[in-house]
Amino acid sequence: MPDPATGRRRALLNETRCQTCSLSSLCLPLALEVQDMDQFEAIIRRRPPLKKGEALFRQGTHFTSVFAVRSGSLKQVTTEGSGEDQLTNFYLPSELVGLDGIDEERYPGTVVALETTTVCEIPFDRLDALSESLPELRGQLYRSMSKEMRDDRRMMRLLSRKTADQRLATFFTSLSDRFRRRGYSPYSFRLSMSRADIGNYLGLAVETVSRILSRFQSQGLVAVSGREVNILDLESLIEVAEQEGCR
Amino acid sequence: MPDPATGRRRALLNETRCQTCSLSSLCLPLALEVQDMDQFEAIIRRRPPLKKGEALFRQGTHFTSVFAVRSGSLKQVTTEGSGEDQLTNFYLPSELVGLDGIDEERYPGTVVALETTTVCEIPFDRLDALSESLPELRGQLYRSMSKEMRDDRRMMRLLSRKTADQRLATFFTSLSDRFRRRGYSPYSFRLSMSRADIGNYLGLAVETVSRILSRFQSQGLVAVSGREVNILDLESLIEVAEQEGCR
DNA sequence: CGACGTGTTGAGACTACTCAAACCCTGTGG
């Protein structure tokens, strides 16, 4: 009879195998050959699952690792001065958290789990060293950072040019797309974030988020019940998100 | 008597020497040892100066190189859909342009010179290859990208939480700081961008920019005459930029 | 059952936008 503790340990080890991970086609080692993946897996550290509301790391603490989301979701919140918080990002499975901490060697925001969440910890010094001998890994790292910069620019455009309606529509179509890419339904999903989070992220008051959601519902674009979302007319939603010259 | 053409050629070559460049302490090779810098210089390509209004590259064209600004300034403009342009960044000397094109291998925006501008072209495949053998270069590249991500987050905060006054004040204090770091006066400088550019960047109408500048002037914070700027009270300007709970 | 967190709805206020017109440089051509 096998020792249950060892069995559990082996199971945990197994879970960190990138080769068996369903996200491998989206995650950092995506471009790696099988033999290289072993090296990559060797530097990954397992983390116990985070409970809802738990912090992965806090703003200002020393930067040591980046993290790949394995399951669940997180938000990044930055507190500047004595002002109020700014929610700068939501992270879904396969996405890389913490890359913006490299420069100053401190995390520029607190990252909090929105639900039970598991992550792979990737110590950055080891990752950097490994990226020396694995050009594909290095390339993927450059691409990840570059993509995040592009996404940020898109967000800046949203915040400076789009109306509240367009922002919400963009938020939902973008979420839908991210779920689709990860193999989930693009039409039906559960929001792990509160209305307040959405508002903070999109630069809108909670009330505005709520109002517009109600209107979308009455227009037959979506069916929202609490945090449960059904997208009824993705086409029109995309149209709202991208309509121009509204201002 | 030396051939004037060769002389000119030699002068051009000389200008691309990082070791004699006044920006070396801010630029990409900042962390390199003298012997490594030679290797880095070997991959840099000289570009003829850009005239005001000329494009360094256009949105959607194939990504090949990143560029370090040597003198002058540029703006990055992204056109999405058939909507209007969004100005996503201004680039000053020593800053790196084009990093957001790595991911999709296409430049996500058109970058245009705001005045006569010289840049160093750094072919990315060569840079990537060199970053394999020069850990300091690789680290600096990671840091540059990470910093740009942090700056983007700060911009998102500005766009979603700050009033028009705060945005303008932030814009000026930030410019002032960037000039100071580059050895120019932090109090007196010439804007290379138009009011329209500033408005587009900050998510404000031109008229709003103009109005608030007039008010800042009457409040004794700055003296503005056309594109000539004198910061009279940097302290107060910073205070305006960071005041909280204004909304 | 009551309390709390979360979400919804309503009314009024305010910031920044749009439209419109005037102003001011700079360069150009007579």
Add this chain to the structure above:
DNA sequence: CCACAGGGTTTGAGTAGTCTCAACACGTCG
């Protein structure tokens, strides 16, 4: 040398979208 055109900038008046404040509804958990 001046008149004039044209872009960029400033100022004014009215409007509209979003915020704030406030009350209320819903659901969950002790």
